[in-house]
Amino acid sequence: MITWCLWQRRNRIREKQPTWTLTEVALKAKELLNELLDVQQKILRDVQPRSPVRWNPPSEGMYKANFDGSIFSKLFLAGIGVVIRDAYGNVIAALSQKITLPHSVDLVEALAASRAVCFNRELCISKVEFEGDSQRVVTAINNQAPSKTMFGHVIEEI
The missing domain is CATH 3.30.420.10 (Ribonuclease H-like superfamily/Ribonuclease H)
Known part of the structure; x- marks a missing residue:
């Protein structure tokens, strides 16, 4: 996350766009990481076991x-x-x-x-x-x- 934020900061400076200060980079990275972890925890759900599905061949000559x-x-x-x-x-x-x-x-x-x-x-x-x-x-x-x-x-x- 820090690398991504630094890269974003570099690109914004290069394009003369508003960006974060170097101290804000670490805070932004932490925010993004927390957001990612929150989403990942919400995605986890109980997996219902399924019976295995097998492909059955057609009749001979088919x-x-x-x-x-x-x-x-x-x-x-x-x-x-x-x-x-x-x-x-x-x-x-x-x-x-x-x-x-x-x-x-x-x-x-x-x-x-x-x-x-x-x-x-x-x-x-x-x-x-x-x-x-x-x-x-x-x-x-x-x-x-x-x-x-x-x-x-x-x-x-x-």
């Missing part, structure tokens, strides 16, 4: 396409990822793609599923099992009735 979405709200972006593996767990192909932030997490997951389907078509892979972690999206895809969700248009496309 491929498995795993898809997932993630949100980067501060950047107003979302990410889509797809990994295609054979029955031995070997990665056949993978992709990641940034998209503009949709209005919901479910829509990000639905778009990831849609991209997984398109990616398989692009690779001419026909015997594929799809797997995602969003129960709402997977249920909507497997449902025979039209989806009346906000992401139903993507499900219909799939």
Whole structure:
């Protein structure tokens, strides 16, 4: 913290901006360190133990396409990822793609599923099992009735 404050002071002097005196540098460093420690203590929380998740291979002669979405709200972006593996767990192909932030997490997951389907078509892979972690999206895809969700248009496309 002291090094950072000294560096800031140096840059401000160089740019002819108002800065701290040398005695204030130590006080500012202490303030910043206390702020960091306060934030770190607040972040700590009880971790709930989860049952281990294992990837299960597809049936012999099949491929498995795993898809997932993630949100980067501060950047107003979302990410889509797809990994295609054979029955031995070997990665056949993978992709990641940034998209503009949709209005919901479910829509990000639905778009990831849609991209997984398109990616398989692009690779001419026909015997594929799809797997995602969003129960709402997977249920909507497997449902025979039209989806009346906000992401139903993507499900219909799939």
